[in-house]
Amino acid sequence: MTPVHSSGPIPVAQRLTQLPPYLFAQIDAAKRAARAQGRDLVDLGVGDPDQPTPAFILQAMAKAIRDPKNHRYALDQGMPALRETIAEWYLTRFRVKLDPATEILPLIGSKEGIAHLPLAFVNPGDSTLVPDPCYPPYRTGTILAGGTPIALPLREENDFLPDISGIRRSCKSNTKILYLNYPNNPTGATATLGFFKDVAALALQKKLLVAHDAAYSELAFDGLKPPSFLQVSGAKEVGIEFHSLSKTYNMTGWRIGWACGNAQAIAVLGKVKSNVDSGIFQAIQVAGIAALKSPPKKLAPLLAAYQRRRAILVEGLRKQGWPAPTPKATFYLWTRIPKNKRSAEVAQELLRVNVVATPGNGFGEAGEGYIRMAMTVPEARIREAVRRMGRLKLWSTRTSASARI
Ligand SMILES: *Cc1c(COP(=O)(O)O)cnc(C)c1O
Numbered sequence: 001m002t003p004v005h006s007s008g009p010i011p012v013a014q015r016l017t018q019l020p021p022y023l024f025a026q027i028d029a030a031k032r033a034a035r036a037q038g039r040d041l042v043d044l045g046v047g048d049p050d051q052p053t054p055a056f057i058l059q060a061m062a063k064a065i066r067d068p069k070n071h072r073y074a075l076d077q078g079m080p081a082l083r084e085t086i087a088e089w090y091l092t093r094f095r096v097k098l099d100p101a102t103e104i105l106p107l108i109g110s111k112e113g114i115a116h117l118p119l120a121f122v123n124p125g126d127s128t129l130v131p132d133p134c135y136p137p138y139r140t141g142t143i144l145a146g147g148t149p150i151a152l153p154l155r156e157e158n159d160f161l162p163d164i165s166g167i168r169r170s171c172k173s174n175t176k177i178l179y180l181n182y183p184n185n186p187t188g189a190t191a192t193l194g195f196f197k198d199v200a201a202l203a204l205q206k207k208l209l210v211a212h213d214a215a216y217s218e219l220a221f222d223g224l225k226p227p228s229f230l231q232v233s234g235a236k237e238v239g240i241e242f243h244s245l246s247k248t249y250n251m252t253g254w255r256i257g258w259a260c261g262n263a264q265a266i267a268v269l270g271k272v273k274s275n276v277d278s279g280i281f282q283a284i285q286v287a288g289i290a291a292l293k294s295p296p297k298k299l300a301p302l303l304a305a306y307q308r309r310r311a312i313l314v315e316g317l318r319k320q321g322w323p324a325p326t327p328k329a330t331f332y333l334w335t336r337i338p339k340n341k342r343s344a345e346v347a348q349e350l351l352r353v354n355v356v357a358t359p360g361n362g363f364g365e366a367g368e369g370y371i372r373m374a375m376t377v378p379e380a381r382i383r384e385a386v387r388r389m390g391r392l393k394l395w396s397t398r399t400s401a402s403a404r405i
Pocket residue numbers: 047108109110111112135181185213215243244245246247252255256257
């Protein structure tokens with residue numbers, strides 16, 4: 001990402017200069033330099049599936065792309081057939097009934113809806129509650145709308161869930177949105193229905209819109225089925241949920257997802273969108289329908305592949321002394337680093353042995369002390385990364401976790 005220059009011929013809007021510094025800039029530059037030198041990097045830095053989109057989805061797309069009626073502007077609110085398919089998928093998966101006409105809004109990727117949502121609810125000076133660490137658009141979308149994000153620290157001792165009394169304390173009279181994300185990027189944590197129930201009750205009391213990002217709802221292991229926020233009673237009064245086909249069907253480049261839940265929030269997000277975009281290319285919507293109509297068991301090989309990668313990475317790192325947990329969901333490993341080092345420093349050291357990982361502080365201040373590794377490379381490359389990291393002896397006695405500073 002190029003830095004914003006505030007000193008050009010035309011002064012740029014303050015909202016752009018107010019965006020937090022891009023914390024991955026340093027590691028990105030180092031990665032580019034290493035690649036330019038022809039070094040063979042194992043890139044565990046990007047949360048982008050390495051495997052291709054399944055063939056049956058490509059076939060649906062190939063057919064749809066030849067149909068001229070898909071070449072024109074799509075409907076802003078998505079094809080009725082897509083909204084109906086989403087409603088069926090939701091009912092089967094979560095036992096939650098959604099009205100396809102008023103409670104579902106297809107998006108050009110869930111990031112698009114997440115980033116536009118504050119424009120519908122946040123007045124200049126208002127605030128939102130964002131987890132720390134978190135996926136960056138919750139924070140930056142708030143700032144672009146003129147609002148102030150308030151950080152809710154996610155602590156390991158609380159299973160990376162924000163503390164309910166902490167949410168209550170941080171919430172001000174002008175706080176509009178509470179962002180949540182489970183299964184969580186970057187921590188890999190999952191939430192329970194009990195937690196969602198407490199959140200729904202608090203949101204109702206505080207008049208907060210809950211925006212739950214469930215992009216990883218289908219990427220869970222050992223038979224776990226992560227819940228939807230909309231499963232708890234009262235959730236539809238206070239919340240919407242974001243879903244994405246990106247991670248579930250290896251479709252990150254296609255740009256298709258949706259928001260669903262509270263009808264008023266869906267309507268106003270739709271109003272913002274109708275003024276900034278003109279819908280999702282219809283052939284992609286047809287492909288999305290094919291993806292969502294496929295039986296869930298089609299996902300088994302994908303989940304099994306991530307589970308094998310997880311075993312190689314976690315076991316390999318533990319042998320080297322890393323306190324690596326076993327993530328129950330997502331394709332991320334979020335692990336502590338030696339206490340005497342900063343996450344950016346560890347990322348630089350890994351790069352010295354040609355391994356790319358993401359420093360935890362890039363996701364927020366509370367991410368300091370951790371590093372994220374994405375299991376989006378084949379098993380042999382994960383083994384290679386583990387071998388390379390072993391050479392650093394990061395957890396040798398002199399630099400071990402117990403050597404506090
Ligand atoms: C990858 C990801 C998304 C998905 O984004 P799309 O725009 O749908 O591709 C959403 N939220 C989180 C937390 C993610 O990591």
